[in-house]
Structures are given as structure tokens and as C-alpha cells.
Amino acid sequence: MQLSKSLITILMGFTMASAIALPVPAEAAVAADKKDGNKGSTKAKAADCTNAKKLAAGIDDNIKVQEEEQKNVAAIKKIVSSNNPDKGQFDSAKKTLLSTVEKGIKIREDNEKLAKGNGAADGLKTVAQAQQTELKQSKSLKGTKDDMSTIAQLEKEFAGGIEQNKKNKAAVSTKADYEDEVALLTSRQALKGC
Numbered sequence: 259m260q261l262s263k264s265l266i267t268i269l270m271g272f273t274m275a276s277a278i279a280l281p282v283p284a285e286a287a288v289a290a291d292k293k294d295g296n297k298g299s300t301k302a303k304a305a306d307c308t309n310a311k312k313l314a315a316g317i318d319d320n321i322k323v324q325e326e327e328q329k330n331v332a333a334i335k336k337i338v339s340s341n342n343p344d345k346g347q348f349d350s351a352k353k354t355l356l357s358t359v360e361k362g363i364k365i366r367e368d369n370e371k372l373a374k375g376n377g378a379a380d381g382l383k384t385v386a387q388a389q390q391t392e393l394k395q396s397k398s399l400k401g402t403k404d405d406m407s408t409i410a411q412l413e414k415e416f417a418g419g420i421e422q423n424k425k426n427k428a429a430v431s432t433k434a435d436y437e438d439e440v441a442l443l444t445s446r447q448a449l450k451g452c
Contacts, residue, residue: 309372310430316369317378317427320385323362324423327392327416330355335409338401348401355396363389381426388419 334351337343366385373379392415399405 310376313369313372313376313378314427314430316365316372317423317430320362320365320369321420321423321427323358323365324416324420326358327355327362327419328413330358331409331412331416334399334405335413338399338403338405338409343401343403345401348399352396352399352401355399356393359389359393359396363393377429377431378426381422381429385419385422385426388415388422391415392419 330351334348334355337348337351363386366382366389370379370382370386373382392412395408395412395415399408
């Protein structure tokens, strides 16, 4: 009899511990927030999580565009380094590169809107400055072998942009992370609770 009482006590302890460890569903948290008169702070945290997720996805989109930029500049390099560069091919490749760079700028601008007050905001400013330089350099390409030094610089900058955006994604956080004094180790850990 004593053994069964002990076993029941242990099982009740496990049940209680697992119930405590389970997260509260978002809807229940928002309802409790309204009931307790917390003035929507739970709802604000949920919106903050949504922004953090959108920002992380937007940074991933920007990385994909930067990989496109690398392919675009490689195509230009191949054309320019040939013995007799084809002007039509070059013009088409340059137009594609400029379009891709501008696409990356638009994505980054959208990301900056989501990043206000976020750990990724400063890194996105770094990307913005680099993109302006890359746009000027891309526009300056003439389709001759003289472009090779600019192309080398663009290759380096596009690779650096990818690395910076990986850091930006790792810095994505939510205000709740800071308010709760939760250490932000990686973007996955930060977004795991969203």
C-alpha cells in the first residue's frame, strides 16, 4: 500500500512538472492579458514576435539576392575577361546586375522598417551603406577589361554582405527578449519562443 501511495505521489509530481513546463497558447495568453488588465502587453509581445519572424525571413531573402548578385557579377566577369567582349551580352548582364542590386536594396529597406528597436538594426545600416557603394560600382561598369578591379571589389563586397546579413539574422530579437532579460545566443533561440 505504501508503495502505491509513493508511486501516485511521484506520478502527480511529474504531471505537475510537465504542466508547468508547457507554454501557454498565444490565444490564452492574450485573453489572460485582457482579463488581467495588462493593457495589451501580451498582444504587443505577440506582434513583436511576428515582426522578428518576418525580419528573419526578410534577411534570408536578402541573402538569396546577394547570392544572385554574385552570379550576376560572375557572368559580367566572364564576358569582360573574354578576348572580344560582346557589348550586347555585357549590357544585358549589367542590366540584370543592377536590377538585382536594386531588388536587394528594396528588401533591406523593408527589413529596416521591421527592425526598429531590434538587435539587427545597426547591421542593416551597415548593409545599406554597402549597397549604395555596390550600386555605384555596378553602374560604373563599362564592359572592358578595365572593369576587372571593380568586379573584384564587387565580388568581395557581395561575399561580405552575405556574412553581414548572417550576423544580422543572428541578432534578430524581440523586445520581449530584452524585457525578460533572456540571453540572445542565436536567432533560432530568440525565435523559438515566438
